Amino acid sequence: MNRAGWRTPAAGVVSGILFALAFPPFGWVVLLPLALVPWLVALAREESRWRALLSGLLFGLTTWCLSISWITYVVTHFGGQGRAMGVVCLVLLAAILAEWPAAVAFTAVACAPAGSPRRLAVFPVLWMASEHLRSFVYGGFPWNLTGNALYQRPVWLQTASVGGVYLVGGLLVAVSCLLAAAVAFRRAKPLVAAAILVLAAGAFGAARLARRPSDGAAPTLSVALLQPNVSQESRLGGSAGEVYERVIGMARDAAAEEPNLLVIPESAFPIYWDRSPRLRQDLSGVAGAASGFVIFNDVEELPDGRYFNVARLLGPSGLVGPPYRKVHRVPFGEYVPLPRLFFFVRQVSTEIGEFSAAAAPTTLEMPGARIGIGVCYEILYAGLVREEASRLGANLLVTISNDSWYGRAGAQEQHFAGAVLRAVETQRYLLRAAITGISGIVDEKGRIVGELPRDTSGILRGTARLESARTFWTRWGYWLPRLADVFAGAVLLFGVAGLAHGRRRRSS
Numbered sequence: 001m002n003r004a005g006w007r008t009p010a011a012g013v014v015s016g017i018l019f020a021l022a023f024p025p026f027g028w029v030v031l032l033p034l035a036l037v038p039w040l041v042a043l044a045r046e047e048s049r050w051r052a053l054l055s056g057l058l059f060g061l062t063t064w065c066l067s068i069s070w071i072t073y074v075v076t077h078f079g080g081q082g083r084a085m086g087v088v089c090l091v092l093l094a095a096i097l098a099e100w101p102a103a104v105a106f107t108a109v110a111c112a113p114a115g116s117p118r119r120l121a122v123f124p125v126l127w128m129a130s131e132h133l134r135s136f137v138y139g140g141f142p143w144n145l146t147g148n149a150l151y152q153r154p155v156w157l158q159t160a161s162v163g164g165v166y167l168v169g170g171l172l173v174a175v176s177c178l179l180a181a182a183v184a185f186r187r188a189k190p191l192v193a194a195a196i197l198v199l200a201a202g203a204f205g206a207a208r209l210a211r212r213p214s215d216g217a218a219p220t221l222s223v224a225l226l227q228p229n230v231s232q233e234s235r236l237g238g239s240a241g242e243v244y245e246r247v248i249g250m251a252r253d254a255a256a257e258e259p260n261l262l263v264i265p266e267s268a269f270p271i272y273w274d275r276s277p278r279l280r281q282d283l284s285g286v287a288g289a290a291s292g293f294v295i296f297n298d299v300e301e302l303p304d305g306r307y308f309n310v311a312r313l314l315g316p317s318g319l320v321g322p323p324y325r326k327v328h329r330v331p332f333g334e335y336v337p338l339p340r341l342f343f344f345v346r347q348v349s350t351e352i353g354e355f356s357a358a359a360a361p362t363t364l365e366m367p368g369a370r371i372g373i374g375v376c377y378e379i380l381y382a383g384l385v386r387e388e389a390s391r392l393g394a395n396l397l398v399t400i401s402n403d404s405w406y407g408r409a410g411a412q413e414q415h416f417a418g419a420v421l422r423a424v425e426t427q428r429y430l431l432r433a434a435i436t437g438i439s440g441i442v443d444e445k446g447r448i449v450g451e452l453p454r455d456t457s458g459i460l461r462g463t464a465r466l467e468s469a470r471t472f473w474t475r476w477g478y479w480l481p482r483l484a485d486v487f488a489g490a491v492l493l494f495g496v497a498g499l500a501h502g503r504r505r506r507s508s
Contacts (some may be wrong), residue, residue: 025410060098110495246503
């Protein structure tokens with residue numbers, strides 16, 4: 001490959017670096033609309049589909065290796081592997097995830113000749129489809145979706161109420177494509193179109209933020225979220241008794257204010273409800289002192305040998321209803337995905353055994369409130385939370401998490417960023433209690449109204465409103481990413497057909 005042939009792959013690497021810098025822990029969100037421009041300009045002029053494919057692979061490898069470098073910490077610190085194997089796991093996972101931008105780049109270049117504006121016109125829809133497919137193919141990995149990077153800019157998140165996080169990302173990439181078109185084709189009209197799109201999205205966001213709740217008489221709950229800042233090493237070490245006393249002491253302190261709802265994070269207790277009379281007695285005392293309800297994490301053991309990671313609701317009179325069983329498990333934490341490929345990696349979690357997954361979500365119900373739950377990682381699944389809000393009628397979202405596995409390379413911020421989008425999509429308050437942070441209260445427009453930073457201990461108190469309005473997203477919005485999937489499939493088939501036709505012409 002000559003020097004000119006490396007331009008597009010090199011542009012993919014540059015854009016991959018810039019794209020990763022827009023996400024936590026770097027948080028240079030101003031780069032987000034600009035990050036893809038070098039790669040997009042190169043793709044607009046690229047003559048080879050295979051160089052486009054290579055550029056997408058390099059983009060994906062670069063951005064994922066930079067943004068989820070905490071994988072090496074998990075694998076080496078808790079997975080029993082050496083540093084070299086930690087790097088191998090990171091690169092393998094990045095390579096699997098890189099297939100999506102590679103497919104987008106190949107399809108965009110294959111659908112039109114070099115220099116055609118059609119390549120940049122279809123790119124945002126292809127990108128939206130790729131992020132949607134990444135959210136459920138292979139069990140899904142909806143981490144660091146494009147729209148997540150804007151989690152601290154609620155004015156730009158409001159289109160999520162129409163098309164979910166996928167529409168937020170699609171619109172942002174559309175702006176990038178217009179900027180790239182202005183550079184590649186040296187025209188001013190794409191810049192004008194980009195400005196109009198930005199102004200329209202901003203105006204929509206500002207108008208929605210200024211709008212008062214549709215139901216001014218919506219009931220409210222006083223809430224308290226625990227963040228005991230218990231490290232994973234403490235949980236796995238010999239200080240289980242100290243950890244228990246610390247968490248139950250904080251729970252009693254929080255209950256003294258008599259909140260309507262007290263939320264204790266995932267993995268806070270080193271013992272289980274069914275096995276420990278002491279836990280049953282102490283937590284029941286907390287619920288009685290609060291005269292309210294307590295959500296806490298537990299392990300449910302079934303007679304057939306299956307185990308579920310669950311959230312339980314405890315009231316002054318005892319457990320309320322069946323527990324919520326986790327639907328989406330954490331890869332490498334609660335099970336090992338693609339075991340033939342990752343045969344050398346053992347399950348990181350040291351709980352009883354490999355967890356089973358529930359077939360469908362359920363809600364926890366207390367007087368006046370129907371609570372949609374997301375245990376840790378699964379709050380990132382937009383479809384699951386949408387089902388809780390639409391089909392199951394949840395009027396409050398609660399997520400409990402243990403992010404102490406991931407070290408300090410940005411995973412805690414990235415996880416919190418993804419959770420914020422669920423509030424905007426469903427127009428529901430979101431309560432997040434994380435054992436080492438970040439814990440927060442997010443209102444129905446995605447504004448962070450209360451927050452405890454990572455690696456600190458504290459009790460976050462506040463108020464949550466029980467919203468019942470339904471957004472376009474909860475009613476019909478899932479059709480947008482599905483239509484994007486269909487469109488992407490059609491464009492890909494068109495490109496593959498064109499490639500086969502070209503080969504036949506050359507052979508004849």
